[in-house]
Amino acid sequence: MSWGVNRVGTWMPGWVTGVVGGLVRGARRMLPDSRHPARVVVAGFAVTILIGTVLLMLPVASANGQLTSWVTALFTATSAVCVTGLIVVDTPAYWSTFGELVVLGLIQVGGLGIMTLASLLGMVVTRRMRLRTQRSAQTETKSLVLGEVRRVVVGVIVLSLIMEIVTAAILSLRLVNAYGYSWAHGTYLGVFHAVSAFNNAGFALYPDSLVRYATDGWICLPIAVAFVLGGLGFPVLFELTRHLRRVQRRWSLHARITLAGYGLIALVGVVAITGLEWNNPATLGAMDTDGRLLTGLFHGLTPRTAGFNTLDVGEMQPATLLVTDVLMFIGGGSAGTAGGIKVTTFALLAFVILAEARGEPQVHIAGRRLPTEVVRQALTVVLVAVGMVFTATLVLLVLTRFGLDAVLFESVSAFGTVGLSTGITGELPAVGHLVLVALMFTGRIGPITMASALALRERGRRYDLPEERPIVG
Amino acid sequence: MSWGVNRVGTWMPGWVTGVVGGLVRGARRMLPDSRHPARVVVAGFAVTILIGTVLLMLPVASANGQLTSWVTALFTATSAVCVTGLIVVDTPAYWSTFGELVVLGLIQVGGLGIMTLASLLGMVVTRRMRLRTQRSAQTETKSLVLGEVRRVVVGVIVLSLIMEIVTAAILSLRLVNAYGYSWAHGTYLGVFHAVSAFNNAGFALYPDSLVRYATDGWICLPIAVAFVLGGLGFPVLFELTRHLRRVQRRWSLHARITLAGYGLIALVGVVAITGLEWNNPATLGAMDTDGRLLTGLFHGLTPRTAGFNTLDVGEMQPATLLVTDVLMFIGGGSAGTAGGIKVTTFALLAFVILAEARGEPQVHIAGRRLPTEVVRQALTVVLVAVGMVFTATLVLLVLTRFGLDAVLFESVSAFGTVGLSTGITGELPAVGHLVLVALMFTGRIGPITMASALALRERGRRYDLPEERPIVG
Ligand SMILES: [K+]
Ligand SMILES: [K+]
Numbered sequence: 005m006s007w008g009v010n011r012v013g014t015w016m017p018g019w020v021t022g023v024v025g026g027l028v029r030g031a032r033r034m035l036p037d038s039r040h041p042a043r044v045v046v047a048g049f050a051v052t053i054l055i056g057t058v059l060l061m062l063p064v065a066s067a068n069g070q071l072t073s074w075v076t077a078l079f080t081a082t083s084a085v086c087v088t089g090l091i092v093v094d095t096p097a098y099w100s101t102f103g104e105l106v107v108l109g110l111i112q113v114g115g116l117g118i119m120t121l122a123s124l125l126g127m128v129v130t131r132r133m134r135l136r137t138q139r140s141a142q143t144e145t146k147s148l149v150l151g152e153v154r155r156v157v158v159g160v161i162v163l164s165l166i167m168e169i170v171t172a173a174i175l176s177l178r179l180v181n182a183y184g185y186s187w188a189h190g191t192y193l194g195v196f197h198a199v200s201a202f203n204n205a206g207f208a209l210y211p212d213s214l215v216r217y218a219t220d221g222w223i224c225l226p227i228a229v230a231f232v233l234g235g236l237g238f239p240v241l242f243e244l245t246r247h248l249r250r251v252q253r254r255w256s257l258h259a260r261i262t263l264a265g266y267g268l269i270a271l272v273g274v275v276a277i278t279g280l281e282w283n284n285p286a287t288l289g290a291m292d293t294d295g296r297l298l299t300g301l302f303h304g305l306t307p308r309t310a311g312f313n314t315l316d317v318g319e320m321q322p323a324t325l326l327v328t329d330v331l332m333f334i335g336g337g338s339a340g341t342a343g344g345i346k347v348t349t350f351a352l353l354a355f356v357i358l359a360e361a362r363g364e365p366q367v368h369i370a371g372r373r374l375p376t377e378v379v380r381q382a383l384t385v386v387l388v389a390v391g392m393v394f395t396a397t398l399v400l401l402v403l404t405r406f407g408l409d410a411v412l413f414e415s416v417s418a419f420g421t422v423g424l425s426t427g428i429t430g431e432l433p434a435v436g437h438l439v440l441v442a443l444m445f446t447g448r449i450g451p452i453t454m455a456s457a458l459a460l461r462e463r464g465r466r467y468d469l470p471e472e473r474p475i476v477g
Numbered sequence: 478m479s480w481g482v483n484r485v486g487t488w489m490p491g492w493v494t495g496v497v498g499g500l501v502r503g504a505r506r507m508l509p510d511s512r513h514p515a516r517v518v519v520a521g522f523a524v525t526i527l528i529g530t531v532l533l534m535l536p537v538a539s540a541n542g543q544l545t546s547w548v549t550a551l552f553t554a555t556s557a558v559c560v561t562g563l564i565v566v567d568t569p570a571y572w573s574t575f576g577e578l579v580v581l582g583l584i585q586v587g588g589l590g591i592m593t594l595a596s597l598l599g600m601v602v603t604r605r606m607r608l609r610t611q612r613s614a615q616t617e618t619k620s621l622v623l624g625e626v627r628r629v630v631v632g633v634i635v636l637s638l639i640m641e642i643v644t645a646a647i648l649s650l651r652l653v654n655a656y657g658y659s660w661a662h663g664t665y666l667g668v669f670h671a672v673s674a675f676n677n678a679g680f681a682l683y684p685d686s687l688v689r690y691a692t693d694g695w696i697c698l699p700i701a702v703a704f705v706l707g708g709l710g711f712p713v714l715f716e717l718t719r720h721l722r723r724v725q726r727r728w729s730l731h732a733r734i735t736l737a738g739y740g741l742i743a744l745v746g747v748v749a750i751t752g753l754e755w756n757n758p759a760t761l762g763a764m765d766t767d768g769r770l771l772t773g774l775f776h777g778l779t780p781r782t783a784g785f786n787t788l789d790v791g792e793m794q795p796a797t798l799l800v801t802d803v804l805m806f807i808g809g810g811s812a813g814t815a816g817g818i819k820v821t822t823f824a825l826l827a828f829v830i831l832a833e834a835r836g837e838p839q840v841h842i843a844g845r846r847l848p849t850e851v852v853r854q855a856l857t858v859v860l861v862a863v864g865m866v867f868t869a870t871l872v873l874l875v876l877t878r879f880g881l882d883a884v885l886f887e888s889v890s891a892f893g894t895v896g897l898s899t900g901i902t903g904e905l906p907a908v909g910h911l912v913l914v915a916l917m918f919t920g921r922i923g924p925i926t927m928a929s930a931l932a933l934r935e936r937g938r939r940y941d942l943p944e945e946r947p948i949v950g
Binding site for chain 1: 595599794798799800811812829832833834850852853856870879880931934948
């Protein structure tokens with residue numbers, strides 16, 4: 005297995021592997037042997053969203069027992085499966101408990117699905133690259149074998165469950181002890197927000213998201229830890245567990261870039277957003293120093309791409325919104341629950357500039373050389389992402405009377421599957437909601453499927469045409 | 478000469494070559510033999526701006542005979558030399574005729590300077606690339622010879638003069654015949670706006686730029702033709718003259734990309750902006766169909782990067798501003814009077830995506846293969862440009878209470894040396910003016926000098942490190 009998931013199955017309880025057998029066989033049948041495994045991801049997400057839409061349209065799903073319009077149901081199902089968190093109706097007020105459980109289920113399926121499929125796609129890509137460059141000493145086949153797929157599926161499920169259970173336990177205890185919830189209600193809230201946090205879904209069961217808990221570190225910090233870990237991605241989490249168990253010493257290039265890049269961008273984000281909002285009386289300015297630091301930390305991290313808010317985003321400075329736009333666009337780690345173009349994609353472009361500034365003919369990162377085509381793939385992913393956000397922003401500007409601040413923020417939030425909003429989501433016309441649905445869907449699976457499709461495709465036309473250079477700049 | 482300026486000197490009158498002898502020798506001494514010819518460009522522009530600043534500060538330069546503040550003088554001088562057209566004081570009201578002539582002189586020096594230096598840099602880059610890839614059959618030296626430099630300088634001056642004289646003649650005739658100006662005043666206005674147009678400077682001698690001539694094709698069209706031709710760049714203009722004189726049959730790759738790219742983007746721009754403003758009662762909506770078409774045409778072209786306006790930009794739709802942002806950022810052709818990242822730079826990135834979509838290992842354009850390093854250089858230029866515009870936008874957002882629509886527009890306009898504004902330029906604090914000065918300066922010479930510096934630098938570290946691939950997307 006290409007990024008080292010060799011022994012994940014060995015420390016899982018037997019019943020877990022049994023439960024997921026069907027899923028594994030289904031995934032394996034389609035994924036490794038297909039010439040276009042990315043299509044499986046597209047189809048899987050589309051079908052899940054359609055099932056969710058139908059369930060949410062049922063009268064039993066709404067609090068008032070009425071049929072829900074297909075646009076609202078489709079928007080909510082897409083937002084849940086794509087773990088975005090944008091909402092057109094208030095989650096606790098509009099949906100029944102059944103509706104909330106459907107949302108919770110969609111979040112869980114979406115989060116597990118994206119981690120599993122993106123991890124497998126990443127392995128397939130790395131495998132083929134190795135075979136092509138013939139650097140692999142072992143006899144590897146082109147396709148993944150059943151055992152590898154099972155280990156990834158089991159690993160993803162077990163890691164998710166552990167994280168969610170621990171987070172849910174802390175949240176439930178706090179909600180019961182400090183806020184007087186019954187054990188049943190507190191546990192329900194704890195589980196819902198833990199699942200929503202680890203999967204970077206951003207759905208909350210309060211009309212103000214988590215604003216009421218802004219200064220409560222026992223709520224904010226466990227949630228932040230959960231969404232940061234989920235957002236690092238399964239390959240990195242798996243390597244972390246192997247380092248903790250001391251079965252691995254060397255860090256993969258992917259883990260190094262993700263951890264350093266995620267940390268650096270998080271640091272910049274926290275400092276910038278805390279600084280920019282420090283004296284804003286409508287946000288941090290109203291809190292004491294401890295509250296400002298905790299809330300600033302949370303709002304430096306939540307754009308990557310958790311989507312919970314403990315401040316009113318609509319009251320933020322335009323500069324804060326712009327910084328948040330960038331954080332949301334970059335997003336988190338690959339093959340995790342975070343969205344965006346991903347930390348590695350962004351970092352690769354930074355390393356290209358660094359190589360150019362140093363005048364080096366090839367891109368080197370931490371003693372490793374980057375394959376030339378990866379730079380082009382990263383560039384393509386970023387430019388297509390920019391094009392999609394630009395197009396959606398333009399359409400929403402035409403459809404509404406909102407300014408660029410709010411509309412760009414909404415588009416980036418949807419594409420990055422973040423879920424933060426300045427408050428305009430519900431006020432958009434139905435066409436605007438469908439634009440956001442398209443953005444959430446492509447934002448969730450686009451970068452992953454595009455990058456792997458580009459990396460896996462056949463390369464033809466090896467002969468050289470005469471070279472000619474236009475003037476750049 | 479690398480893009481084929483071989484015979485430009487032969488059809489120039491002898492006295493022209495005599496007049497520019499000193500300039501040629503000065504340019505040649507520094508440019509071709511230096512390891513960092515880009516520094517000459519930086520120093521040349523900085524010195525010209527400083528001289529312009531001092532001249533504009535003099536009491537004789539202002540209409541009221543008072544000393545002008547250094548920030549206002551520096552801003553105006555930078556805007557003129559960098560052929561931008563952003564203004565902090567109304568040009569005809571604030572400056573005396575001497576002040577206007579200083580502005581005119583700075584525009585002319587800036588326009589000639591950028592065309593000459595960028596053309597020479599482009600030749601040096603292409604020359605060294607050919608030597609390195611050893612595709613050149615002729616014995617070429619690394620440096621440009623005196624004759625080549627002289628031909629470029631003479632060619633730029635003669636082409637500029639011809640264009641400016643023709644444009645000035647048409648404008649003067651129209652102003653005298655249709656608007657009752659005296660011959661002296663009409664000729665002065667004609668010359669000023671012709672020079673401002675061909676050099677894409679955007680300075681006008683009316684407080685409303687050219688709004689009063691919005692529906693007069695005899696004013697708008699000659700100006701548009703002048704700024705489009707100037708914006709194509711000297712290498713392309715020179716090839717055009719050689720095709721017109723039938724001494725050349727094959728188009729260079731640079732000319733093909735520039736002409737097709739400029740045309741395509743112009744078409745998209747004209748259609749988008751005309752369509753978006755068609756029913757806006759504050760802009761096109763107030764005109765008849767002919768007026769809407771002419772004004773829409775003008776406002777589809779002026780962002781690339783002329784900067785005259787015949788509509789109140791502050792009244793445009795947010796969507797129109799966003800489209801204009803993109804047009805301004807792309808700009809015009811290389812080694813011309815237009816700014817932006819340039820059509821070729823933008824087109825290269827588009828061709829990279831196309832090559833990725835087709836699964837081709839190399840980037841092909843019109844039967845030519847693109848050197849791999851050019852893609853990286855184009856990417857670097859674009860990302861640094863995005864970074865500069867982003868940083869300036871952020872600073873201006875913090876400094877002011879304006880929204881992202883207006884501030885982003887202002888930053889892109891300054892960086893692309895466009896000169897369009899929603900009207901906030903004069904209202905910015907002095908620090909904001911200095912931010913714009915820095916943007917105009919780097920926007921004018923940054924892409925050119927960066928691209929050539931990257932292309933000309935020595936490449937070291939040829940040995941290979943082990944290859945490793947992070948997950949993209
Ligand atoms: K989210
Ligand atoms: K201009």
